[in-house]
Amino acid sequence: xxxxxxxxxxxxxxxxxxxxxxCSYTVSGxxxxxxxxxxxxxxxxxxxxxxxxxxxKEKERLKATLTKKESFLHITAPKPEDSATYLxxxxxxxxGGNKLTFGTGTQLKVEx
Amino acid sequence: ETGVTQSPTHLIKTxxxxxxxxxxxxxxxxxxxxYQQALGQGPQFIFQYYREEENGRGNFPPRFSGLQFPxxxxxxxxxxxxxxxxxxxxxxxxxxVGQPRNEQFFGPGTRLTVL
Numbered sequence: 263x264x265x266x267x268x269x270x271x272x273x274x275x276x277x278x279x280x281x282x283x284x285c286s287y288t289v290s291g292x293x294x295x296x297x298x299x300x301x302x303x304x305x306x307x308x309x310x311x312x313x314x315x316x317x318x319k320e321k322e323r324l325k326a327t328l329t330k331k332e333s334f335l336h337i338t339a340p341k342p343e344d345s346a347t348y349l350x351x352x353x354x355x356x357x358g359g360n361k362l363t364f365g366t367g368t369q370l371k372v373e374x
Numbered sequence: 375e376t377g378v379t380q381s382p383t384h385l386i387k388t389x390x391x392x393x394x395x396x397x398x399x400x401x402x403x404x405x406x407x408x409y410q411q412a413l414g415q416g417p418q419f420i421f422q423y424y425r426e427e428e429n430g431r432g433n434f435p436p437r438f439s440g441l442q443f444p445x446x447x448x449x450x451x452x453x454x455x456x457x458x459x460x461x462x463x464x465x466x467x468x469x470x471v472g473q474p475r476n477e478q479f480f481g482p483g484t485r486l487t488v489l
Contacts, residue, residue, distance in 0.1 A: 266416075296477070303485070304482055305378075305480035305482045306480045308478075308479055311477050349416055349417075351417075353476075356419075356430035356431075357428075359405060359422045359424055359430045360430075360476055360478075361422060361430055362407075362409075362417070362419060362466075364417050366414070366416045
């Protein structure tokens, strides 16, 4: 069965304190690993897609990396506005299209 | 460029009723997927529509059904509502079905409460 697991479930950081979020996956036929940011009561906001092991992508204070079994979202010198839930999802072939299988997310709180 | 829009924003129904949720895809996107997100959980895939046909389905009962229209907008219908159907319903659009590189972009969601 396809499975995506995120850790930790929750993370509290001080402003400027860098850290990493983990996403491990066990899926058949990975067609991409997605990272989203979700604010309370809102839809997920697309951050990155990674397609092959060794790939890295960056956006402001965020950097995503991918291996054959897991992905990391590194947050460098976070600010309070980075507080949100970060979701990762594996894109998997279903029928003729792709579906996203999500983890349960990491709830990040950045404090002053 | 217009993003994904959903309506209504919030909805309250009672058990046994039926509900229709609507989604307009992002400009230029021809594929729509629907997800259910319970509180504290990640979104769960319901189904995907491409060229007005269902193109993949998750583990949801037949009382969850959908439509896609020629302009690529979509509806999600849920019959015989149950309390456990209370959730945030998300619509996502993407450029092309079955393509390796097809990021899915989400709308703001519809919050459904079943009493």
